Amino acid sequence: MLEAMMNAKVGDDVFHEDPSINELEAFAADMFGMEEAMFCPSGTMSNEIAVKAHTNAGDEVICEYNSHIYVYEGGGIAFNSFCQVRPIPGNRGRIKAHQVLDSINPDDIHRAPTRLVSLENTCNRGGGSCYDWNDITEISNVCRDHHLNLHLDGARLFNALAETEQTPRQYGSAFDSINICLSKGLGAPVGSLLLGSSAFIKKSRRIRKVWGGGMRQAGFLGAAGLFALKNNVHRLHDDHLRALKIAEALNKKSFIGEIMPVETNIIIFEVKGSYTAKSLAEKFKENQILVIPISETKIRIVLHLDISPAMVNETIQFIDSL
Numbered sequence: 001m002l003e004a005m006m007n008a009k010v011g012d013d014v015f016h017e018d019p020s021i022n023e024l025e026a027f028a029a030d031m032f033g034m035e036e037a038m039f040c041p042s043g044t045m046s047n048e049i050a051v052k053a054h055t056n057a058g059d060e061v062i063c064e065y066n067s068h069i070y071v072y073e074g075g076g077i078a079f080n081s082f083c084q085v086r087p088i089p090g091n092r093g094r095i096k097a098h099q100v101l102d103s104i105n106p107d108d109i110h111r112a113p114t115r116l117v118s119l120e121n122t123c124n125r126g127g128g129s130c131y132d133w134n135d136i137t138e139i140s141n142v143c144r145d146h147h148l149n150l151h152l153d154g155a156r157l158f159n160a161l162a163e164t165e166q167t168p169r170q171y172g173s174a175f176d177s178i179n180i181c182l183s184k185g186l187g188a189p190v191g192s193l194l195l196g197s198s199a200f201i202k203k204s205r206r207i208r209k210v211w212g213g214g215m216r217q218a219g220f221l222g223a224a225g226l227f228a229l230k231n232n233v234h235r236l237h238d239d240h241l242r243a244l245k246i247a248e249a250l251n252k253k254s255f256i257g258e259i260m261p262v263e264t265n266i267i268i269f270e271v272k273g274s275y276t277a278k279s280l281a282e283k284f285k286e287n288q289i290l291v292i293p294i295s296e297t298k299i300r301i302v303l304h305l306d307i308s309p310a311m312v313n314e315t316i317q318f319i320d321s322l
Contacts, residue, residue, distance in 0.1 A: 020219030093123025128266030
């Protein structure tokens with residue numbers, strides 16, 4: 001990847017003159033069967049641009065109440081798009097079509113117009129949970145029947161694809177826009193792609209420019225992203241198997257409570273007894289293992305490209321020693 005970056009052909013991406021970015025965007029758009037793609041510095045920017053492009057001020061956005069766009073993007077939907085959110089309680093980050101249908105506001109001047117539905121796959125706070133394809137299809141049909149836009153925060157979509165029978169093109173046919181991250185498990189240092197129709201991406205480029213996301217010689221990053229899509233997708237299942245091994249070790253300890261089902265590369269588990277989430281995370285850190293307390297009682301561990309089998313074994317040995 002570093003070699004690809006060092007040898008990248010670059011230009012001015014704001015003027016569509018960066019050949020590496022152009023190649024990356026065309027490659028991803030074709031992969032998903034969508035008309036165009038746009039490179040962004042982060043998944044948060046991609047998501048927030050999508051919300052802005054799909055909505056008008058005063059509209060309402062439906063999402064699961066643990067969604068990244070609602071919990072982890074600094075109130076961006078309100079700040080950037082002047083929209084309100086209808087958060088729905090789901091099952092480990094996933095919602096059903098009937099919940100979407102029940103949450104659509106009537107055409108009433110007292111109610112915010114429902115304009116956008118956003119799903120997240122895999123679901124971060126759901127422990128890397130994957131949507132069932134039938135549920136996505138049913139939600140997509142509800143959105144089309146009610147003239148709603150449907151966005152996918154697919155920051156970890158390739159992790160879901162590694163565990164299911166679906167293809168990127170099936171997702172491209174079900175959603176109006178998709179955000180995919182090139183960092184996370186794919187290993188690129190920076191970057192995300194927003195995919196959609198040509199008209200949607202044209203509008204999104206204007207928003208990206210206004211928000212300072214247009215870059216000049218971005219091809220050095222684009223080359224890393226292209227390398228990631230071509231070389232690092234097939235190995236994601238390895239991360240999932242390693243996550244299961246760590247979860248098995250955790251499950252043997254008396255101070256570990258509920259462990260969310262491990263479907264992909266994320267482990268979220270409850271800490272009890274003699275430890276708090278913070279104190280246990282500090283114990284991990286003392287042994288050069290970085291984990292994140294996501295609440296007073298829960299810790300998140302993520303497996304990715306740079307975590308080797310030897311590191312996994314060392315982590316399991318440390319857990320066994322506690």
